[in-house]
Amino acid sequence: MANYDVIIIGSGPGGYVAAIRAAQLGLKTACVEGRETLGGTCLNIGCIPSKALLHATHQLHEAEHNFAKMGLKGKSPSVDWKQMLAYKDEVVTTNTKGVEFLLKKNKVDWLKGWGSIPEPGKVKVGDEVHETKNIIVATGSVPSSLPGVEVDEKIVVTSTGALELPKIPKKMVVIGAGVIGLEMGSVYARLGTEVTVVEYLDAITPGMDAEVQKQFQKILTKQGLKFIMGAAVQGVEATKTKAKVSYKLKKDNSEAVLDADVVLVATGRKPYTGGLGLEALGVEMSERGQIKTDAHWQTNVKGIYAIGDAIAGPMLAHKAEDEGMAAAETVAGKHGHVNYGVIPGVVYTHPEVATVGQTEEQVKESGRAYKVGKFSFMGNGRAKAVFAADGFVKLIADKETDRILGCHIIGPGAGDLIHEICVAMEFGASAEDVAMTCHAHPTFSEAVREAALACGDGAIHM
Ligand code: NAI
Numbered sequence: 001m002a003n004y005d006v007i008i009i010g011s012g013p014g015g016y017v018a019a020i021r022a023a024q025l026g027l028k029t030a031c032v033e034g035r036e037t038l039g040g041t042c043l044n045i046g047c048i049p050s051k052a053l054l055h056a057t058h059q060l061h062e063a064e065h066n067f068a069k070m071g072l073k074g075k076s077p078s079v080d081w082k083q084m085l086a087y088k089d090e091v092v093t094t095n096t097k098g099v100e101f102l103l104k105k106n107k108v109d110w111l112k113g114w115g116s117i118p119e120p121g122k123v124k125v126g127d128e129v130h131e132t133k134n135i136i137v138a139t140g141s142v143p144s145s146l147p148g149v150e151v152d153e154k155i156v157v158t159s160t161g162a163l164e165l166p167k168i169p170k171k172m173v174v175i176g177a178g179v180i181g182l183e184m185g186s187v188y189a190r191l192g193t194e195v196t197v198v199e200y201l202d203a204i205t206p207g208m209d210a211e212v213q214k215q216f217q218k219i220l221t222k223q224g225l226k227f228i229m230g231a232a233v234q235g236v237e238a239t240k241t242k243a244k245v246s247y248k249l250k251k252d253n254s255e256a257v258l259d260a261d262v263v264l265v266a267t268g269r270k271p272y273t274g275g276l277g278l279e280a281l282g283v284e285m286s287e288r289g290q291i292k293t294d295a296h297w298q299t300n301v302k303g304i305y306a307i308g309d310a311i312a313g314p315m316l317a318h319k320a321e322d323e324g325m326a327a328a329e330t331v332a333g334k335h336g337h338v339n340y341g342v343i344p345g346v347v348y349t350h351p352e353v354a355t356v357g358q359t360e361e362q363v364k365e366s367g368r369a370y371k372v373g374k375f376s377f378m379g380n381g382r383a384k385a386v387f388a389a390d391g392f393v394k395l396i397a398d399k400e401t402d403r404i405l406g407c408h409i410i411g412p413g414a415g416d417l418i419h420e421i422c423v424a425m426e427f428g429a430s431a432e433d434v435a436m437t438c439h440a441h442p443t444f445s446e447a448v449r450e451a452a453l454a455c456g457d458g459a460i461h462m
């Protein structure tokens with residue numbers, strides 16, 4: 001007799017969600033976590049703490065730049081960095097405790113320690129071996145560095161170190177203009193740090209709609225971030241207090257060096273699967289180190305499943321959550337499902353950037369006839385009232401059927417606005433369906449409707 005129906009290794013958004021769903025479906029469930037708190041990278045050293053710092057520094061930005069315009073006069077607040085970090089830690093603690101509560105409530109056992117799989121149907125945690133009918137690997141990812149760059153998490157940091165720097169640096173070089181680089185770069189730029197982002201490609205946020213990339217870079221530049229584009233970082237030389245970042249420009253092969261107090265390496269993440277014993281079990285892996293799975297998240301070894309950052313696809317907490325639920329449902333004999341065509345992506349800068357479905361470049365390449373409805377937040381009364389009219393909503397629909405293919409938003413609350421289109425896409429809606437839906441006034445959401453109207457007979461407020 002197996003002790004458990006399913007053991008999930010890892011308690012990040014993929015793992016703990018899989019555990020809760022499995023327990024809800026009546027399976028005897030355990031979740032293995034070696035960290036002292038639950039929640040994985042996202043809750044402990046990723047999404048949640050970074051959002052706390054983004055929130056705090058956005059408030060500072062508002063006080064410094066917009067309060068006086070609204071008749072709120074007085075000295076701008078000064079930064080108590082220690083307190084800001086304490087606030088961030090408090091936010092993390094409430095969230096990780098929340099997950100602990102949820103696991104208890106659902107009668108999921110937390111097996112404390114690092115797990116490995118000595119053989120199918122067995123999970124070893126510490127000295128104990130637990131028997132289980134199924135295993136779900138949800139071990140997530142870790143930052144991947146560059147050759148010639150040694151991370152010490154003090155002067156040369158990943159997102160982990162960037163969340164707890166002992167003091168606010170004067171100069172920071174960010175390697176990589178992806179989500180982490182831009183979110184953390186924004187935090188420090190708002191705190192007065194001189195931030196220079198060095199990016200290998202010619203556009204920021206790789207894979208996003210080109211129009212959004214352009215506008216986003218323009219806005220961030222206005223906010224004080226400097227960009228060196230088309231530049232490959234060659235190496236970082238660090239002392240105990242400073243660092244030098246050398247890079248080569250692709251266009252002419254010229255080399256240059258930047259000085260920094262702190263260097264943030266944000267050049268992507270890689271699956272974290274070491275120590276599990278997967279090679280010995282013969283679990284197939286891709287060349288990029290991802291665990292290979294079938295359409296039901298099962299690996300080539302029966303009874304071993306994998307989800308989240310450890311497998312293929314975007315490294316996003318909500319993608320892992322969806323897979324966690326679906327894999328648990330599959331294990332319980334149900335039909336778990338994830339619609340990979342409708343997974344939103346959000347960058348939590350100010351303004352936020354949010355995207356779902358295909359970019360205009362992707363639609364063009366597919367050869368499909370399409371139309372674009374665009375609406376600027378300049379025509380949105382609410383956005384103007386809160387000094388956030390810099391962005392736009394871009395909706396892409398099939399030219400003949402009017403079916404929505406993608407949506408790209410840069411503007412206030414974009415990360416929330418995008419979900420209207422996610423739901424619409426799940427229902428196979430047309431742009432006209434969104435255009436015909438009454439939207440409350442005055443809301444940012446009206447800009448989404450206006451973009452939908454622009455796909456038809458035209459937006460009203462432009
Ligand atoms: P990323 O893959 O988004 O961006 C890395 C950037 O570094 C790319 O633009 C790449 O061209 C550049 N780069 C690589 N090597 C370089 C070199 N030698 N010199 C200069 N530039 C170089 O990776 P990032 O930002 O580290 O994020 C990792 C993962 O975490 C991503 O999958 C991201 O989606 C996820 N994440 C998501 C968040 C969100 O949803 N808000 C927040 C934070 C992370």
